[in-house]
Amino acid sequence: MSEGAQVSEGSEVSVAAEAGRIAVRKTYKLYVGGAFPRSESGRTFEVTDHAGGFWANAALASRKDARDAVVAARKAFPGWSGRTAYNRGQVLYRVAEVLEGRRAQFAAEVRLATGVCRDEALAEVDAAVDRWVWYAGWADKIAQVRGGVNPVAGPFANFSVPEPSGVAAVLAPRDSALLGLVSVLAPAIVGGGTCVLVASARYPLPAITLAEVLATSDLPGGVVNVLTGQVAEVAPWLASHMDVNAIDVTGAPGGLADDLAVAAAGSNLKRVLRLPPVAWTADPGVDRMFGYLETKTIWHPMGL
Template sequence: MSDARDARETRLGVFKTYKLYVGGKFPRSESGRVYEVADAKGAGKDGAKDGSWLANAPLASRKDARDAVVAARKAVPGWSGATAYNRGQVLYRVAEMLEGRREQFAREVADAEGLSKSKAAAAVDAAVDRWVWYAGWTDKIAQVAGGANPVAGPYFNFSTPEPTGVVAVLAPQDSALLGLVSVLAPVIATGNTAVVVASERAPLPALSLGEVLATSDVPGGVVNILSGRTAEIATPLAAHQDVNAIDLTGASPELAAALEEAAADNLKRVRRPSPTPEDWTADPGTSRLLTWLETKTVWHPMGV
């Protein structure tokens, strides 16, 4: 017994290596850079210097952002072409896998947001439920956003929603998992692909979510997760000609204004950050689902 106890006391622990999630794979930043992540109780403007060190997170570069866009664009045809029912099954599988790693995520959320164990567990449960909620909407949103239009003439006229394409998502800075899921799930539920910029201060739950997505039947490239300096990563995404829309939720007012100006260059669809703090536990409604859909109207002569 004493030998076994001594071995445990002298053994070095194996720390988790956090990586980016791009194209269904887990690369390090192409620059080789990392930055220190601290717990929420001590982390401030000076980062890990003020709190307990948790891990080194990849410091994604502009090149990583461009690689993520390439992966997201490549995944658009397959994901947008899948049936809405199939997308719902995949999102439900994400909820299943996240539920299976509930304890790990509760620890990460507690450290990231400075919550008690019970509150962190409740946040993880809410994130699981949010995936299930959006899974149920995948094959129903078309009935809300589309329909048959009355016209004067011998024609059928139908409006149907279609995905926007590649969406860049700046995740909330203050809600490392539930807020992240709340902005990401509606993007992919409606058939879009996503490039996510995780919370700069608390990226670890987002990077771990990449591991869940990789084992949840989500095709590679549908979701790509980057960590690092929000402004550094978001700037090339806002200006990228192959990004169709951008969610500025996690941007400061000053950064949001600059990114919106850059996004206008190729007429990106932009969702501005809320002027007041968002309650991520509230019923999300269909607003975010409808944001990332475009309407296609088809005329067809009767009797043909």
């Protein structure tokens, strides 16, 4: 490939060339179990910027990468869900801190991916950080809002507490490079669940950069696993996987969402999140976050 001709402005190659240095190019890999492995299949695909120029190669995840990611997510589940809600909130807030520290990098990637102007890109990054902080604040409030003490006609203390469903498969939205990604990812883990995120095929690189943020901010490895590649290739395997407990089909293209919902129901009755399309800048509401929770109700006998 004649890189010189195809490389876009703003990429590492052209920046380094201007400064007279050898380019330090980044290999975008997957994020599984806290590590950044290449695809088990060894495949990659070309990611282009908004103008169609070569940006980078990203790993093209296979079904076996999806399988490994589910194993990693399952392994991380007891630890993450077992933490106190307060501690989860702290860890998620830390993610927002690190995200904020990489503001310029994310803005550059959003620009390159979508072609928006600098101010718009910065506004999207800021909105993403704010969104993450908003969800971090929810961590130790979910139980009060979603749970409760129930009145019953009998000598029992009866209360309901929300519990995470387990491992979720999250298909990131196709129409947003960063804000939409953050808006589907944070609610999947704030309640104590773990997840396998399938990045949008159009904007995979911000998802991997976000994984770098997660890897360096006290979030235990395996709580979030990021796959890049073709959603239509890996999503059916996740939808039918007996060890996946929920699926968010937001990023499923065309008729695939229907197939995924059928596969999810036909295997182990996964919780399927199929929320109406929203503007990612709007108030996210609590549906997405509560969709990953189940209610445990406890009847505790009381002495008379």
